[in-house]
Amino acid sequence: MARPTRTTWVACAALAVAGTLAAGGLAAATAEKHPGHGAPSAQPPASSQSASSPKSSPDEPPAAASTPDASISVADLDTFVAAHSAALKAKNRAGFVAAVDPGHPDLVTRQGQLFDNLEKIPFTTASYSVTTVDDQSTLPQDATATVTVAFDHQITGVDSVPVEERYKWTVQRTGPNAPLRVTAVDGADSEHNYPAPWDAVAGLTVFTRSKVVIMADDTSVSFAKSHADALERDAEYDFAHWTGGSGTAPGFAVFLTADRSRYQAIYSQNRAESVGVTVPIAAAGKDDGFYPSSRIAVDTTQYKNVDPADADIVFKHEMAHAMIGPFEDQSATSGQQHLWVIEGFAEWESQRMYSTSELLYDGDSLHAYVRKHGVPQALPTDSQVYSSDSDTSGLNYFYSHMAIRYMADEYGPEKVDKFVLAVYKNATASTCVDDAMKNVLGTTTDQFTRSFAKWLRNSV
Numbered sequence: 001m002a003r004p005t006r007t008t009w010v011a012c013a014a015l016a017v018a019g020t021l022a023a024g025g026l027a028a029a030t031a032e033k034h035p036g037h038g039a040p041s042a043q044p045p046a047s048s049q050s051a052s053s054p055k056s057s058p059d060e061p062p063a064a065a066s067t068p069d070a071s072i073s074v075a076d077l078d079t080f081v082a083a084h085s086a087a088l089k090a091k092n093r094a095g096f097v098a099a100v101d102p103g104h105p106d107l108v109t110r111q112g113q114l115f116d117n118l119e120k121i122p123f124t125t126a127s128y129s130v131t132t133v134d135d136q137s138t139l140p141q142d143a144t145a146t147v148t149v150a151f152d153h154q155i156t157g158v159d160s161v162p163v164e165e166r167y168k169w170t171v172q173r174t175g176p177n178a179p180l181r182v183t184a185v186d187g188a189d190s191e192h193n194y195p196a197p198w199d200a201v202a203g204l205t206v207f208t209r210s211k212v213v214i215m216a217d218d219t220s221v222s223f224a225k226s227h228a229d230a231l232e233r234d235a236e237y238d239f240a241h242w243t244g245g246s247g248t249a250p251g252f253a254v255f256l257t258a259d260r261s262r263y264q265a266i267y268s269q270n271r272a273e274s275v276g277v278t279v280p281i282a283a284a285g286k287d288d289g290f291y292p293s294s295r296i297a298v299d300t301t302q303y304k305n306v307d308p309a310d311a312d313i314v315f316k317h318e319m320a321h322a323m324i325g326p327f328e329d330q331s332a333t334s335g336q337q338h339l340w341v342i343e344g345f346a347e348w349e350s351q352r353m354y355s356t357s358e359l360l361y362d363g364d365s366l367h368a369y370v371r372k373h374g375v376p377q378a379l380p381t382d383s384q385v386y387s388s389d390s391d392t393s394g395l396n397y398f399y400s401h402m403a404i405r406y407m408a409d410e411y412g413p414e415k416v417d418k419f420v421l422a423v424y425k426n427a428t429a430s431t432c433v434d435d436a437m438k439n440v441l442g443t444t445t446d447q448f449t450r451s452f453a454k455w456l457r458n459s460v
Contacts, residue, residue, distance in 0.1 A: 070173050071138045072145045072180065077130050077171065080180045081149060085127040088118065101172065101181035110185070117198035120206040122213065125162055126153040134168070134189075143173045148188045152284035157251040158213055159293045160326070162284040165193050193267045193281055193295065197255045200262060211235040211251040219258035220300045230308060234315040238323050238349060244417040248323045254315070255297045263299040275299045276314050278321040280330070289331025294322035316350035327424040335429040339385040344400030345420045348408065351401070356460050361398050366460045369398065375453045379403060379445070406455045407448075411441055 080099070087095030096115045100108045118126065128149055135146040147169045154162040166188035171180050187194030197204055197215045205221045207214040209232040216224035235252055242248060257263050264272060267279040276298045280291030296318045303311040321342070351359060361369045373395055380396035380403075387393040408416045422436035429435065437445050 070141060070143045070176050070178070072136065072143045072171065072173055074130070074133060076173075076180060077133065077145065077147055080171065081128050081130050081147075085129075088115070088126060088128075091119065099180075099182050101183045104183055107182070107185065111182075113202050114198055117201065117204040120204060121198065121215075122156040122208055124154040124156045124159075126151070128152075131166065131188075141175060144183075145171045147171055148190075150284065155213055155253055157208075157211060158249070158253045159281075160250055161292050163281040163293050164284045165196055166190060167194060187268065193279060195266065195268075196295070197266060200266060209235075211239070213251070213253045214256065215254070216256040217259060217262065220256040223258075223300045223304055224256050227308075227311065230312060231315055234312050235319055238316055238319045241349065241352070241413070242323060242417060243414045244324070244327075244421045247326055249293055249326055252319050252322050253295050254318075255295065256300050257297070258299065258301045258304070260299060260301070263297060266297050267295055269297070275302065276318045278318045278325065280325055289329055290326065291328070291330065292326045294325045296322055313350045317346045320346040320349040324420065324424060327421055329425060329427045332428040334382070334427055336432045336434065337382045338423050338427065338433050339382045340380040340396070340400035340403060341420060341423045341433065343385055343397055344402075344404035345416070347397060347401035348404040348416070352405075352408070352413075356405070362394065366402075370456060370460050373398075375457050377449075377453065379449055379452075402456055402460065403452050406452045406459075407441070409455070409459075410451070415440060 084096065084099050086092075087098075093112065093115050097108055097112050100111050102108060128151055131148040131150045133145055133147055137144050149167045149169050151165040151167065152162045153159075153165070168184075168186045168188045169182050170184035172183050173180055197217070201215075201217040203218065205216045205218075205224060207216075207224055207228040209228060212228075212231045212235050214224050214228055214231060231252075231254060239248070255266060257266070267277075269277050269279050276296070279295045279297070281293040281295055283290075283292050296315075298314060298318065303314065324345075356366050359366055364372065376399050380399050384392055384396040385400060387396070404416060407419065411419075419436050419440045422440050423432050426432040426435060434445050437443050437448055441448065443451075
């Protein structure tokens with residue numbers, strides 16, 4: 001096996017969660033609160049209604065409610081969206097697509113593709129519901145409503161509870177008693193992880209393993225097929241090493257693409273410099289600052305012709321983020337700079353089987369890399385870890401990795417897990433790192449930093 005290596009760009013790019021957050025935008029805890037659910041509209045939230053009540057033909061949208069004009073009531077919208085859920089549950093493609101205005105053929109095609117993609121995903125549950133009516137207008141001959149629609153779903157083996165993706169639908173009624181039709185679909189203003197791969201890819205390929213659901217577009221089908229078992233082993237590797245107890249994610253959903261623009265747009269994470277990202281997913285109907293699940297996306301471009309060990313490092317890194325993401329408190333701003341903990345843990349976890357003499361960073365041995373860049377006098381700051389300058393970010397990923405590697409060497413791997421868990425659970429506290437140093441390691445941050453610098457100078 002080739003000697004595993006990390007380039008500074010890859011080290012900068014195989015990143016963590018929350019792609020739409022603050023500068024850097026990828027840490028599981030960042031300097032900004034994760035965008036919450038959209039603010040309530042002027043209309044009251046629509047109530048849930050049974051998906052079994054539409055009176056129309058299974059392949060037609062439900063008939064109008066008892067409104068004599070062309071208006072659209074909340075009850076009408078509830079019934080309309082419930083019928084959409086019922087069509088998905090019944091595997092009724094024609095009924096699912098019938099919600100769309102046939103005068104918008106491109107949208108009809110996309111909704112058909114969406115149905116086909118959703119059919120390939122192993123969902124435990126999957127349904128649509130109206131969250132808010134954002135805007136509404138009624139004219140003598142027609143009415144239009146802009147509606148936030150939640151797609152609540154639970155991928156079997158991946159999500160511990162149902163999670164949420166949010167859409168913005170434009171719904172129109174063209175006359176009294178005319179059926180409702182969708183004329184436009186976009187991501188909700190609050191950007192709840194839209195577009196997902198099932199929205200963005202015409203023909204999604206899906207491979208399912210015990211702990212991994214792998215989705216790929218046509219640029220990465222061969223890669224996904226040849227790496228599916230390796231991804232399962234990567235997942236088992238991360239889970240086997242975790243000693244922090246229950247509460248981790250049960251498995252991982254991974255999207256693979258070599259289409260750079262698609263990669264950057266998926267899940268609204270917009271990462272210009274990354275090659276891998278883990279995006280937190282909110283629980284359906286909750287906005288409490290905790291994210292029980294995640295979605296991983298990886299740009300496969302540079303991993304198609306490299307040693308498999310290098311690709312495994314990226315997947316283990318991202319899975320490490322997703323595995324312990326449910327523990328993190330993102331209910332407020334980060335209390336103390338600690339991205340070095342988050343990224344250092346994922347880097348160490350993905351490479352812990354290698355000794356310091358076996359690893360390369362940016363083509364150099366770790367000893368040569370330290371000799372070139374020096375020993376830090378302080379732990380990396382958040383802005384250094386997620387610097388827009390790839391060299392700065394890559395160097396501080398390295399320092400973060402080495403700090404956790406030193407922690408494992410000095411205190412043991414189980415203490416690393418306890419330390420990281422303490423930081424995650426108390427991420428909004430003003431002394432989250434200091435407290436974990438004291439309570440878990442029995443030291444201070446200053447003492448740890450000095451000992452780490454000495455170890456790095458003498459042991460690498």
